[in-house]
Amino acid sequence: MPNSFAQTEPHPVIGLVVDKKTNTVHVVDFDKSPLVISKSYHATLGLVPGDKEKEGDKKTPEGIYFFDEIRKPPRLQPKFGSMAITMNYPNTWDKFVGHTGSGIWLHSTNEPDRLNKNFDSLGCVVVNNDQMAQISSDINYRTSPVAIYEDLNTIPEVLSPERMTVVKKAIMDWAESWSKKDLDRYMTFYHPKFKSAGKDIKMWRDYKSQLNRQYAVIKVDIINLTIIPHPKYDVALFTQV
Incomplete structure (x- = not known):
């Protein structure tokens, strides 16, 4: 296995x-x-x-x-x-x-x-x-x-520890860019056709920009991270604190 x-x-x-x-x-x-x-x-x-x-x-x-x-x-x-x-x-x-x-x-x-x-x-x-x-x-x-x-x-490459390290780093970099209010870097983690809670990619950027102005400090920590890999996509389960 x-x-x-x-x-x-x-x-x-x-x-x-x-x-x-x-x-x-x-x-x-x-x-x-x-x-x-x-x-x-x-x-x-x-x-x-x-x-x-x-x-x-x-x-x-x-x-x-x-x-x-x-x-x-x-x-x-x-x-x-x-x-x-x-x-x-x-x-x-x-x-x-x-x-x-x-x-x-x-x-x-x-x-x-x-x-x-x-x-x-x-x-x-x-x-x-x-x-x-x-x-x-x-x-x-x-x-x-x-x-x-x-x-x-038959998918050892997808399930390799090396690949999982890369995926984990991407998730941590996403959280870091959010914490640092680096909006340009933060948005590179999102697909151009991203949608969530009724917001498209532009609306999401505007929403995050508003939050960056609203809060003096934003701190995002990721704990309990589990990455489930698949040839089609990966799913990351975590607690955001």
Whole structure:
């Protein structure tokens, strides 16, 4: 298992890694390096290989996601078994690149024989009822990341410690530029098509410029930093103090 999920200091970040190549869901400790796998389960994935791009393509998306909601009977149709946890597909990146679709879940099934197949879903990640119960007890659905890879063991460069050092430095430089009120440098960390809270890149710059004038001192410290790498993009989890 590649070993370069990067952290600043130990703190629990329990989540899931889905390896589409091996049809495996791993419960992992992202705060450990090398990455620690505590449990692994076979999963049934989307009927069609490849990364999900549009509604109805029957593919399991690849990327880094988070859970939205737990659903159980009677709010859950019988075909989804004892429990489902919805995911935030399409996420911000998916929407940015024009990917469509919805309803990508981690769920169980009332048809155990489905688990004998590697590919038997419309894009969801499917495990059996007992496994679903165990997974749900191991994670925090409000905070646990779900990293879905095409093939986890063929991306050593993306997962290299050297690359993670570069990513970590970029995040720290971003925080430093904010603290120093270096607006020109600060804005270099943002994509030209950036949008947040209803603000485009120009509005964001104007907003930050206003804050720089409003506060005599701005101090931004980053703690509990965990970087989850992916061939498509990286996700940084941290506490800003």
